[in-house]
Amino acid sequence: MQGMTRRIVLAAPPVGAPTEATFRLEEAPLPPLADGYVLTRTLFCSADPGTRSRLSAGASYARPLKSGEMIDSFCIGAVLESADPRFSPGDIVALGGGWAEHVVFPGRGYIQKIPHRRLPLSYWIGVLGVPGMTAWFGLTRVARLKDGERVLVTSAAGPVGATAGQIAKAMGAAKVVGVAGGGEKCAWLEAAGFDAGIDYKVQANLTDALKAASPDGYDVLFDNVGNAMIDAALPLMRRGGRIVVSGQVADYNTPPELLSGLPNTRYFIASRLQMEGLVVFDDVAAFPEAQAQLGALIEKGAVKAREVRYRGLESAPRAFIDLFEDAAAFGRRIIEVGDES
Amino acid sequence: MQGMTRRIVLAAPPVGAPTEATFRLEEAPLPPLADGYVLTRTLFCSADPGTRSRLSAGASYARPLKSGEMIDSFCIGAVLESADPRFSPGDIVALGGGWAEHVVFPGRGYIQKIPHRRLPLSYWIGVLGVPGMTAWFGLTRVARLKDGERVLVTSAAGPVGATAGQIAKAMGAAKVVGVAGGGEKCAWLEAAGFDAGIDYKVQANLTDALKAASPDGYDVLFDNVGNAMIDAALPLMRRGGRIVVSGQVADYNTPPELLSGLPNTRYFIASRLQMEGLVVFDDVAAFPEAQAQLGALIEKGAVKAREVRYRGLESAPRAFIDLFEDAAAFGRRIIEVGDES
Numbered sequence: 197m198q199g200m201t202r203r204i205v206l207a208a209p210p211v212g213a214p215t216e217a218t219f220r221l222e223e224a225p226l227p228p229l230a231d232g233y234v235l236t237r238t239l240f241c242s243a244d245p246g247t248r249s250r251l252s253a254g255a256s257y258a259r260p261l262k263s264g265e266m267i268d269s270f271c272i273g274a275v276l277e278s279a280d281p282r283f284s285p286g287d288i289v290a291l292g293g294g295w296a297e298h299v300v301f302p303g304r305g306y307i308q309k310i311p312h313r314r315l316p317l318s319y320w321i322g323v324l325g326v327p328g329m330t331a332w333f334g335l336t337r338v339a340r341l342k343d344g345e346r347v348l349v350t351s352a353a354g355p356v357g358a359t360a361g362q363i364a365k366a367m368g369a370a371k372v373v374g375v376a377g378g379g380e381k382c383a384w385l386e387a388a389g390f391d392a393g394i395d396y397k398v399q400a401n402l403t404d405a406l407k408a409a410s411p412d413g414y415d416v417l418f419d420n421v422g423n424a425m426i427d428a429a430l431p432l433m434r435r436g437g438r439i440v441v442s443g444q445v446a447d448y449n450t451p452p453e454l455l456s457g458l459p460n461t462r463y464f465i466a467s468r469l470q471m472e473g474l475v476v477f478d479d480v481a482a483f484p485e486a487q488a489q490l491g492a493l494i495e496k497g498a499v500k501a502r503e504v505r506y507r508g509l510e511s512a513p514r515a516f517i518d519l520f521e522d523a524a525a526f527g528r529r530i531i532e533v534g535d536e537s
Numbered sequence: 538m539q540g541m542t543r544r545i546v547l548a549a550p551p552v553g554a555p556t557e558a559t560f561r562l563e564e565a566p567l568p569p570l571a572d573g574y575v576l577t578r579t580l581f582c583s584a585d586p587g588t589r590s591r592l593s594a595g596a597s598y599a600r601p602l603k604s605g606e607m608i609d610s611f612c613i614g615a616v617l618e619s620a621d622p623r624f625s626p627g628d629i630v631a632l633g634g635g636w637a638e639h640v641v642f643p644g645r646g647y648i649q650k651i652p653h654r655r656l657p658l659s660y661w662i663g664v665l666g667v668p669g670m671t672a673w674f675g676l677t678r679v680a681r682l683k684d685g686e687r688v689l690v691t692s693a694a695g696p697v698g699a700t701a702g703q704i705a706k707a708m709g710a711a712k713v714v715g716v717a718g719g720g721e722k723c724a725w726l727e728a729a730g731f732d733a734g735i736d737y738k739v740q741a742n743l744t745d746a747l748k749a750a751s752p753d754g755y756d757v758l759f760d761n762v763g764n765a766m767i768d769a770a771l772p773l774m775r776r777g778g779r780i781v782v783s784g785q786v787a788d789y790n791t792p793p794e795l796l797s798g799l800p801n802t803r804y805f806i807a808s809r810l811q812m813e814g815l816v817v818f819d820d821v822a823a824f825p826e827a828q829a830q831l832g833a834l835i836e837k838g839a840v841k842a843r844e845v846r847y848r849g850l851e852s853a854p855r856a857f858i859d860l861f862e863d864a865a866a867f868g869r870r871i872i873e874v875g876d877e878s
Binding site: 249422423426427441442443444447453455456457458459460461462463464465466467468469470471472473474475478 | 590763764767768782783784785788794796797798799800801802803804805806807808809810811812813814815816819
């Protein structure tokens, strides 16, 4: 089974938004299967906004990629060979692989056997994968959401935000408001159980619109967007409010010297606010329990997942570029790389 | 004892920095001593930077003052009459009074009997009053300082910062670095036990200077200055670092639309940072225990307090304006209003 695979690597670090020229499809030899490793054939992989922060140098929780390195992503894979006793050929696993048709991956890395087949496989790199876990631990560990609180979620039609808002509602939040770009996304938010969806593109003053949607303000802000969105919400945060810094997709393509900041920090004192950055891999040991609880919410229909599908490994760059460009389609970007059979 | 007193009131809300014209000295009748109130004769009062946020409308933890209202401040007072059974004539109390020679104050308000006379009376509105308690609870409750951590304190020669740095050192911090303006302040910091005092006025790049003083970065930032200082420190915060937003003296005189922000918020995710605003009145029930512990540190010389004295009630506006103007003198601004005898 040792041999070649097709994969997508970084061709040239982008300045500003990524383009097709950022990436290159190549054939490459697979490394030998060292002790403790597994070889998987990719069924699905993902396009993740967080990858943007690895394409150029700068502050990130992960080191920047070098030109010629594979773009990492989450994968659903079928185990073909295993040199780790915890995995066997035929197992279906979710793993932190990359954009490749085959992956050799350490069994001690971010890899887990799919525990049941009651939900679509792709969910294990979406609503039950890192995006869903980010929503879960952002609300529970970081925001310490309490019954009856008011929650504001930004990028609310994205995989993290949509899941966060629905979980908050299922956990007893009194009000859940989502911010998204475009009327179609906002209509979907309301269909998914958000109390209101606010289209930031049509607001003259976002703070006023957020206030109208929740006149008593917000106890929790779950932010996936960046500085401008946090700053707009700061005046509305209730006393003791918590801000989860989960992602900054609006700022990833902005050079540091052009970033706007948070002028409204005076509300940190006035309202005793707390703000904390979240990297969900810190919670990885607790994923199985959270997946069981969140999976139950999905099975009973309390949490819905949206996907946008792309066909073939070569579509992965497009799926990624669309994250920053395509205003119409929304949901978890899933690339169908191979069939299960 | 019912009668008149002299007091200082808000004459006109300032735009930008306060001036003498911001204030007015007047004679005013004292209210009758209602049930539950005490009448005190002021021995000392204070000039507090936090008062700036009450002179103009805007986000604050307290409502803005109206023209004609007394400027509030902390006072050491001798009780002359009491209609609260917990206080008796002759008691010496610290209270949240104002710039006045006599104050009628509710016994259920922020008022406490001075528990011992082993330290100067004025310390109870300084290093053992709200500035010292802000330092104490900022380090303990908000920052949760642990043994061996690295601490950065800004406005470090001010009453809050100087106390915070010395407490941190006494609590076992591995390194305590202070930022202040001017060589005299920095020399005092090092004499007071700070590992380094950094004069921000002579640094081409403050972040570089902060890094040189602690190449391994900082676990705790205790900030009394505002956005620019926090932003300079964000790249240096260690994983899991805590930022205490204790005061924003550099920003109090800046109109909101001209405030700079925190472009470096990406470090919140990269370094899992936490930032929290502090209003020490939330901790008032725990003051006596903290004052006992901090008082013991002062008595054994581990924490030193600096004061700048002003003579007479009429000097209070000058003491306050100097907070924002006078670069040479530093320490708690104490106005000597009356003698104890």
